[in-house]
Amino acid sequence: MTIDEHISYWVESSEYDMDSAFDIFAAKRYIWSLYVGHLALEKILKAIYVKTSNNKIPPKIHNLRKLAELSNLNLNEEQLLFLDYVNGFQLEARYAEFKNELFKLATEEFTLENLNKIKEHFLWLKSLLK
Numbered sequence: 001m002t003i004d005e006h007i008s009y010w011v012e013s014s015e016y017d018m019d020s021a022f023d024i025f026a027a028k029r030y031i032w033s034l035y036v037g038h039l040a041l042e043k044i045l046k047a048i049y050v051k052t053s054n055n056k057i058p059p060k061i062h063n064l065r066k067l068a069e070l071s072n073l074n075l076n077e078e079q080l081l082f083l084d085y086v087n088g089f090q091l092e093a094r095y096a097e098f099k100n101e102l103f104k105l106a107t108e109e110f111t112l113e114n115l116n117k118i119k120e121h122f123l124w125l126k127s128l129l130k
Contacts, residue, residue, distance in 0.1 A: 006056045010047035011129065014040045018122050021115055030106035034089040037118040038064070041086060044125045045071060051129060062090055073128075079121070086118060 001009070017040035025033035045067035046058035052071045059070060064083035068075055075083070089102070 001056065003050060003054060003056060006050045007047050007129065010043050010050060010058070011126065014043035014047065014122070014126075017043060018119060021118070025111055025115055028108070030108065030111040031089075031102050033111055034086075034102075034106060034114060034118075037115050038062075038086050038090040040122055041083070041118060041125070042067065042090075044122055044129075048073065048125060048128060063087055082117065082121060086114075089114075 017036050021033045021036040021040060024036055041064055042062055045064060049058040049067060049071040050056060052073075059067070061067065064087050065080055068080070068083060
């Protein structure tokens with residue numbers, strides 16, 4: 001596959017996950033919808049990494065801030081803090097010792113507000129690929 005094909009792979013996969021996050025939200029699976037929202041950001045950042053590094057294979061990491069840094073994105077403090085915040089969703093959804101805390105937080109309102117913020121950042125990051 002070419003670099004462009006790799007970028008397309010990550011973009012298409014991230015779009016699928018962003019849509020899926022809202023489908024999962026509709027099913028009232030709030031923790032998993034936030035987890036998949038994180039996954040959508042992770043994959044769009046991996047597309048950016050492939051484009052900016054000219055390396056077909058992005059690092060096998062899940063940390064959004066680290067992916068942004070490796071992609072040489074010039075993010076402001078608010079954007080970096082948001083990526084750190086969303087990192088928590090994948091940790092808390094994956095590991096039982098954190099999951100109980102997220103269950104308490106992940107109300108319908110909390111989840112929808114955060115999914116909308118994730119989507120806003122997702123669309124902005126995707127626009128960087130044009």
